[in-house]
Amino acid sequence: MENGRVILSGKRFLLSIDRLCHQIIENHGDFDNSCLVGVQPRGIRFASRIHKRLCEITGNQAIDFGVLDVTFYRDDFRRRESPLSAQTTEINFLVEGKNVLLIDDVLYSGRTIRAALDALQHYGRPKKVELVTLVDRRFNRHLPIQADYLGITVDAVDDAYVKVEWQEYEEADRILFFPKSKSNE
Amino acid sequence: MSELSTKHLLGIKHILKEDIELIFETADKFKEVINRPIKKVPSLRDVTVANLFFENSTRTRISFELAEKRLSADTVNFSASSSSVKKGETLLDTVNNILSMKVDMVVIRHPAPGAPLYLSRHIEANIINAGDGTHEHPTQALLDAFSIREKYGDLEGRKVCIFGDIQHSRVALSNILCLTKLGAQVAVCGPPTLIPKHIDSLGVKVEYDVRKALQWCDVANVLRIQLERQDIKYIPSIREYTNYFGINKAMLDGLDKEVLIMHPGPINRGVELSSDVADSDHSIILNQVENGVAVRMAILYLLASKNKV
Numbered sequence: 001m002e003n004g005r006v007i008l009s010g011k012r013f014l015l016s017i018d019r020l021c022h023q024i025i026e027n028h029g030d031f032d033n034s035c036l037v038g039v040q041p042r043g044i045r046f047a048s049r050i051h052k053r054l055c056e057i058t059g060n061q062a063i064d065f066g067v068l069d070v071t072f073y074r075d076d077f078r079r080r081e082s083p084l085s086a087q088t089t090e091i092n093f094l095v096e097g098k099n100v101l102l103i104d105d106v107l108y109s110g111r112t113i114r115a116a117l118d119a120l121q122h123y124g125r126p127k128k129v130e131l132v133t134l135v136d137r138r139f140n141r142h143l144p145i146q147a148d149y150l151g152i153t154v155d156a157v158d159d160a161y162v163k164v165e166w167q168e169y170e171e172a173d174r175i176l177f178f179p180k181s182k183s184n185e
Numbered sequence: 186m187s188e189l190s191t192k193h194l195l196g197i198k199h200i201l202k203e204d205i206e207l208i209f210e211t212a213d214k215f216k217e218v219i220n221r222p223i224k225k226v227p228s229l230r231d232v233t234v235a236n237l238f239f240e241n242s243t244r245t246r247i248s249f250e251l252a253e254k255r256l257s258a259d260t261v262n263f264s265a266s267s268s269s270v271k272k273g274e275t276l277l278d279t280v281n282n283i284l285s286m287k288v289d290m291v292v293i294r295h296p297a298p299g300a301p302l303y304l305s306r307h308i309e310a311n312i313i314n315a316g317d318g319t320h321e322h323p324t325q326a327l328l329d330a331f332s333i334r335e336k337y338g339d340l341e342g343r344k345v346c347i348f349g350d351i352q353h354s355r356v357a358l359s360n361i362l363c364l365t366k367l368g369a370q371v372a373v374c375g376p377p378t379l380i381p382k383h384i385d386s387l388g389v390k391v392e393y394d395v396r397k398a399l400q401w402c403d404v405a406n407v408l409r410i411q412l413e414r415q416d417i418k419y420i421p422s423i424r425e426y427t428n429y430f431g432i433n434k435a436m437l438d439g440l441d442k443e444v445l446i447m448h449p450g451p452i453n454r455g456v457e458l459s460s461d462v463a464d465s466d467h468s469i470i471l472n473q474v475e476n477g478v479a480v481r482m483a484i485l486y487l488l489a490s491k492n493k494v
Contacts, residue, residue: 072218072226072256072486082188083490086214094222122223 009174016151021053034099035064040087043104045166066091070115096124105164107133110145193312196321197362211483229258235288239265239295252481311488326359328480341368346398349408352379374398378419406447433459
């Protein structure tokens with residue numbers, strides 16, 4: 001894809017991650033009744049970064065961390081050109097009675113998060129679910145879903161595409177903005 | 186590949202190696218689902234499946250029904266013994282009547298080879314063959330191969346021997362086609378009267394000595410003698426069959442390696458397999474049954490996605 005414009009990178013990117021972590025710690029303290037759940041596929045990159053920083057800042061190495069795949073819970077099954085391929089789900093704890101931090105990189109239509117809320121029910125009844133997201137495309141929502149912890153807000157038309165890249169997987173930590181999308185979400 | 190090349194699962198003959206791999210990858214995910222505390226996902230909530238069993242079945246029928254229910258599909262069941270088939274209705278009429286009640290998918294078991302293929306030429310719904318006479322039983326072959334893959338990681342170069350009544354077995358034919366597509370080496374072993382002529386044209390080895398066959402293979406897939414399909418006497422007696430072709434503990438202990446024991450069920454204990462072998466650590470018979478649900482969920486899911494809303 002060409003014409004990607006960087007909207008957040010370098011020091012400011014890391015500052016945003018750190019700010020989110022401190023906001024989370026403010027509400028969750030020592031995490032003895034909280035857990036992190038990243039949404040597959042790209043949300044887990046953001047989630048594992050948050051998890052790593054939270055462990056570093058709090059010194060607590062035992063924060064529960066799981067990854068959730070929502071493919072089988074999506075509402076667009078049989079409505080897409082080809083079936084979505086599922087990724088791994090790995091939640092080795094019950095979320096019953098816990099404060100769950102659901103983590104995804106870009107909040108767009110809100111349909112992925114709706115599916116994730118459905119999927120989460122299968123691991124117990126959480127006490128509370130909060131949403132952590134790095135990018136909020138606030139004008140493109142299809143459902144009444146909002147983030148509790150938010151990196152940056154991007155105002156863009158439906159046609160645009162926002163991608164978060166990570167140093168661990170791509171060249172660098174940065175958020176890219178493409179005026180024309182390659183796919184939906 | 187993210188999509189099956191076909192709209193129906195009529196037989197292994199009609200699908201590609203890539204299709205099989207896609208089914209296995211999807212089944213891995215469903216295996217995780219059926220081991221959760223809550224074993225149900227909502228994927229097929231707007232899909233209706235008719236299970237048409239014109240022939241008896243325990244495992245396959247329950248397995249399909251569970252797979253459908255765990256995907257949240259609506260199901261209707263039909264068995265020939267309690268239906269209008271007895272009153273002289275044709276297969277196509279029966280199925281068309283069921284389909285006009287808005288059914289999206291059909292799982293069919295029928296004593297006539299080719300019945301699912303015939304239906305696929307006349308109706309719109311997705312068809313899954315759950316066994317057609319002595320022809321094919323694709324879902325059984327897929328779950329067998331999936332179980333071997335789960336144990337060894339890969340089928341390439343694995344040696345699999347199918348023992349027993351090859352002539353009358355749809356499981357044998359589907360297994361041979363599936364395993365050779367995945368790169369395994371396949372042999373068959375049984376009394377000469379129960380080995381079809383020209384079976385070597387499918388690329389399989391023929392062996393008449395059980396001990397030699399066991400020494401050769403990594404996996405022994407043992408089949409039942411299907412007396413109900415035998416119109417004439419192919420073997421002198423069950424007792425003689427057991428003496429020459431039954432697999433027992435002493436035989437396996439005499440080998441210098443471990444052989445994985447599989448059986449598609451129903452087992453005739455003391456005939457083709459002795460009880461101590463069927464219940465031993467080498468036997469993955471019950472794993473096969475568990476994997477059957479995951480594999481059938483994958484097939485239903487992938488075929489349903491071919492039907493756009």
